[in-house]
Amino acid sequence: MEPVTYNLIGAGLIVIGAGIGLGQIGGKAMEGIARQPEATGKIQTAMIIIAALLEGLAFGALFLGK
Amino acid sequence: MLFTSAFVMADTTINDGKSDGGQVDTKKEVEDYILHHIQDSHDFSLFSYTSDEGERKHVGFPLPVILWSSNGLATFMSSEFHHNDDGSVIVEKNGSKFVKIHSKIYELDAGATTVAYDADHHATNAHKVLDFSITKSVVGVLLIGLFMLFAFSRLAKQYKTKQVPTGFGRVLEPLVLYVRDEIARPNIGEKHYRKFTGYLLTVFFFIWLLNLAGLTPLGFNVTGQLAVTACLAIFTLVIYTVSGNKDYWMHILWMPGVPVLIRPVLAIIELAGALVIKPFSLLVRLFANISAGHIVVMSLIAIMFTLKESLGVVGATGLSLVLSFFITLIEVLVAFLQAYIFTMLSALFIGMAVAEHEHH
Amino acid sequence: MDKLLNDFSPGLFVVSTILLLALIALMVKFAWKPILNSLNEREEGIQDALDAAEKAKLEMQNLQADNQKLLNDARAEREAMLKEAREMKNTMIDDAKAEAQTQANKMIAQAQAAIESEKKAAMAELKSHVAGLSIDIAEKVVRQELTNKDKQLALVDSLLGEATLN
Numbered sequence: 352m353e354p355v356t357y358n359l360i361g362a363g364l365i366v367i368g369a370g371i372g373l374g375q376i377g378g379k380a381m382e383g384i385a386r387q388p389e390a391t392g393k394i395q396t397a398m399i400i401i402a403a404l405l406e407g408l409a410f411g412a413l414f415l416g417k
Numbered sequence: 418m419l420f421t422s423a424f425v426m427a428d429t430t431i432n433d434g435k436s437d438g439g440q441v442d443t444k445k446e447v448e449d450y451i452l453h454h455i456q457d458s459h460d461f462s463l464f465s466y467t468s469d470e471g472e473r474k475h476v477g478f479p480l481p482v483i484l485w486s487s488n489g490l491a492t493f494m495s496s497e498f499h500h501n502d503d504g505s506v507i508v509e510k511n512g513s514k515f516v517k518i519h520s521k522i523y524e525l526d527a528g529a530t531t532v533a534y535d536a537d538h539h540a541t542n543a544h545k546v547l548d549f550s551i552t553k554s555v556v557g558v559l560l561i562g563l564f565m566l567f568a569f570s571r572l573a574k575q576y577k578t579k580q581v582p583t584g585f586g587r588v589l590e591p592l593v594l595y596v597r598d599e600i601a602r603p604n605i606g607e608k609h610y611r612k613f614t615g616y617l618l619t620v621f622f623f624i625w626l627l628n629l630a631g632l633t634p635l636g637f638n639v640t641g642q643l644a645v646t647a648c649l650a651i652f653t654l655v656i657y658t659v660s661g662n663k664d665y666w667m668h669i670l671w672m673p674g675v676p677v678l679i680r681p682v683l684a685i686i687e688l689a690g691a692l693v694i695k696p697f698s699l700l701v702r703l704f705a706n707i708s709a710g711h712i713v714v715m716s717l718i719a720i721m722f723t724l725k726e727s728l729g730v731v732g733a734t735g736l737s738l739v740l741s742f743f744i745t746l747i748e749v750l751v752a753f754l755q756a757y758i759f760t761m762l763s764a765l766f767i768g769m770a771v772a773e774h775e776h777h
Numbered sequence: 778m779d780k781l782l783n784d785f786s787p788g789l790f791v792v793s794t795i796l797l798l799a800l801i802a803l804m805v806k807f808a809w810k811p812i813l814n815s816l817n818e819r820e821e822g823i824q825d826a827l828d829a830a831e832k833a834k835l836e837m838q839n840l841q842a843d844n845q846k847l848l849n850d851a852r853a854e855r856e857a858m859l860k861e862a863r864e865m866k867n868t869m870i871d872d873a874k875a876e877a878q879t880q881a882n883k884m885i886a887q888a889q890a891a892i893e894s895e896k897k898a899a900m901a902e903l904k905s906h907v908a909g910l911s912i913d914i915a916e917k918v919v920r921q922e923l924t925n926k927d928k929q930l931a932l933v934d935s936l937l938g939e940a941t942l943n
Contacts, residue, residue, distance in 0.1 A: 396603075400765065403758045407698025410705040457789060485788075521786075548788035555792050562800045569808030576815030580822075593812060614813060615805035623800065644790035648797055 361416045369409035376402050447719040453502070454715060455638050455708050456520040457552045459495040463635075475500050480556060485547040486513040486524050495550070504532040504540065515546070522548050554645060557637040561626045565619075596621050596760065604764035609660075609771045613764070616656060620649060621760040628707060628752030632714075632745060640755070641707040643700065650700035653763040654692065661770035668774075695766055699759060706755050710748045717741040911940075 380398040384391050462477030479496035491510040498506050504516040507525070514525040516532050523543035525532065533541045551559075572586040572593075582590050601610045601617050627639045639645055667673065669687040672680055720737035728736065918932050 396761075399758060399761065403702065403762055404698065407694075407702050410701045411697065414701060414705070456784060457786060521783075548786060549792055550788065551792075552789060554789060555796070558793055558796050558800075562796060565800070566803055566807065569804065569812065573808050573811035573815070576811060576819075580819055590816075594816065597813070597816075611813075615809040616801060618809050619801045619804045623797070642789060642793075643785045644787070645793045647785070648790055648793045651794075652797065652801075 358416050362413055365409055365412045365416070369405060372405045372409075373402060376405065444723055447716075447722060451712055451715045451719070453520065454636060455641055455711050457554045457638070457642055458520055459498070459517065459522070459550055459552055460500070461553055461556060462500070465500075473500075480551045480553065482522065482550040483548075484510075484515065484522060484524075485549065486511065486515070487546075488513045491515070504543075507531070516540075516543060518543075522546060522550075553637065554639045554642050557627060557630055557635075557639040558645070561623065561630060561639075565622055565626065569622075592622075593618060600757070600760050600764050604761065605768040606772060608773075612660075613656065613767050616652070617760050617764055620652070620763060621756050624649070624703065624759055625753060625756035628755060629749070631707060631711065632748055632752065638707065638711055640703055641711060643704050646700040646703045649703070649759070650696040653699060653766060654696040656763075657766045657770040658692070660767065662773070664772070664774045665770045695762075699762060703755055703759055706751060710744075710751055714741055714744050714748060717744055 376398055380394050383394045387394075459482055460475075460477060460479045462475050464477075465473060465475040468474050479494045482491075482493055482495050482497075484491045488511045491513060493508060493510055497508045498517045502517055502519060504518040504523070506516065507530075508515045514529070516523050516525060518532065518540060522545075523532070523540055524546045526542045526544065529542040532543055535541050568585065568589060572582055572589050575582045575586050581587075596618050597610075597614055600621070601614045605613055624640055627637065630637045631640065669691055670684050672683045672687070675683060717740040718737055720740065721733050724733040724736065727733075914936060918929075918936065
C-alpha cells in the first residue's frame with residue numbers, strides 16, 4: 352500500500368474514535384438533561400467544553416497525520 | 418442562502434486559480450481548485466470567464482503586494498503577475514525576481530532566470546520571502562474590522578441620547594449582552610470579568626462575522642488561515658499568561674496536595690498544557706472547522722461536474738444544489754458555534770488564570 | 778503537517794496581529810467601554826426603579842396596616858362604649874328592681890302589721906264579748922240550776938261542751 356493509504360486509515364481511526372467520544376458526550380448530556388431539565392444550561396456548557404477539547408485532540412491527530 | 422450557493426457555484430464554474438484560467442471539469446482540477454480556494458490569494462477576483470476570442474478574462478481587482486526580500490522592500494500590484502500561479506511570470510523589482518507559485522510568492526535565487534522544480538514540484542532555485550501583502554484575507558479583516566467599528570460605535574452613540582437602542586442596534590445589543598452574560602461573566606467570575614469583556618466581545622464578533630463572510634460568494638477564508646487563527650490563539654495565550662495570579666502559577670509549577678516527587682512531572686505537563694496545548698487546540702479547531710466547511714461545501718458543489726456523466730446535467734445539478742443548500746445552512750450554525758466556542762474557551766482559560774482558590 | 782507549515786504565512790501573521798491589536802484597542806475605546814457602561818447604568822437604573830417600587834409597596838403596606846389599626850381601635854372603642862352602656866342599663870334595671878322589691882316588702886310588712894293589729898283588736902273584742910256571754914250564761918245558769926242538782930250538772934256539761942266547741 353502507498354503511504355497515503357496508511358494516512359487515510361489513520362484518519363479513519365481518528366474519526367471513529369472521535370465519533371464514539373462525541374456520541375458518548377452528547378448522549379450522556381441528553382440523559383442528564385432529561386433527568387434534570389433545570390440544569391440544562393450547565394450541562395450544555397460542560398458538554399460543549401468537553402466536546403471542544405475532544406475535537407481539538409482529534410484535529411491535532413489528524414493534522415499530525417496529514 | 419440559495420443565492421449564496423448559486424453564487425459560489427458560479428464562482429466554481431468560471432473562476433479558476435490555475436495559471437491558464439481554464440475551466441474546471443475533472444476531479445483533479447476540482448481538487449486543485451478547492452485547495453487553491455482555501456488558501457489566501459493576492460488578488461480579489463470575483464469571477465472569470467472565457468471571452469468569444471477564447472481569451473481568459475478575470476473580473477476583480479488587484480491588491481498591493483508588499484515584500485521584504487533579500488534586496489529590501491519591494492511593492493507592486495498583484496496584477497503584474499497576470500493571474501499566473503505556476504511561476505512562469507517573473508516580476509522584477511529592486512533587483513529581485515519574484516514568482517507566484519500556488520498563491521505563495523518566491524524570490525528567485527541570484528542568477529536564475531526561470532523556476533526549476535524537483536520531482537515533488539518544489540521550486541529548487543527560489544526561496545520564500547516575508548510577505549506583508551494586503552492579501553484577500555487582510556482585506557477581509559479590514560472590511561470586517563471597519564464594519565464592526567462602524568456598527569458598534571454607532572450603537573455606543575445611541576446610548577448617549579436614549580436608554581434603548583433603535584434600528585440595527587436592537588439586533589446588536591442582545592448579542593453584546595449574550596457574550597457578556599453567557600460567556601464572560603459565568604466563566605471568568607463576577608470580580609474580574611469586566612477587564613476581559615472587551616477582548617472577548619471583539620474576538621467573538623470578529624470570528625463570527627468573518628466566518629459568515631466566508632460563506633458569501635466573496636469567498637473569504639480568513640478564519641481558515643492558520644496565521645489568523647494562530648494570531649487569535651496567541652492573544653488568548655498572552656492574556657491568560659499575563660493575568661494569571663499567584664495561585665494559577667502555583668498550581669502549574671508546584672501543584673499543592675500531591676507528593677513532592679510527582680510535582681516536577683506535573684509541572685511539565687501543566688506547562689505544556691497551558692503554553693502549548695490550549696492555544697494549539699484553539700487555533701487548530703477554528704482553522705480546521707472553517708477549512709473543512711469550505712471544502713465540504715465546494716465539494717458538494719463540484720458534484721455538478723463530477724457526476725454529470727452518471728446522473729445527467731439536471732440530476733447532478735439538482736443533487737448538488739440540495740446538498741450544498743443544507744450544508745450551507747449547517748455552516749451558518751457552525752460559523753456561530755465556532756465563534757462561541759473560541760470565545761467560551763478563551764473566557765474559561767482566562768477564568769482559570771484569575772480564579773481565586775480557597776486555601777485548603 | 779509539512780504542507781500546513783508551508784501554508785502558514787508569517788507575513789499574514791504579522792499583518793493580522795497588528796490589525797487585530799488595533800481593532801481590539803479601537804473597539805474597546807470607541808465601542809465596548811461606552812456600550813458596557815451604558816448597559817451597566819441602565820441595569821442599575823432598572824434595579825433602582827425596582828427597589829424604589831418595592832419600597833413604595835412596603836410603605837403602602839405600612840400605611841394600610843396603620844389604617845387597619847386605627848379602624849380596629851375605633852371598633853374596640855365603640856364596642857367598649859356599647860358594653861358600658863349595656864352594663865349601665867343593667868345596673869339601672871337591677872337597682873330599680875331592688876328598690877321596688879324593698880318598697881314592696883316594706884308595704885307588705887306594714888300591711889301585715891296592720892292586719893296583725895286588727896286581728897289582735899278583733900280577738901280582744903271577741904274575748905270581751907265571750908266573757909260577757911259567759912257571764913250572762915253563768916247568771917242564767919246560776920238562777921235556774923240552784924234548785925235541781927241534776928239539771929245543774931247537765932247544764933254545766935252542756936255549757937262546757939259548747940265552750941270547748943267555741
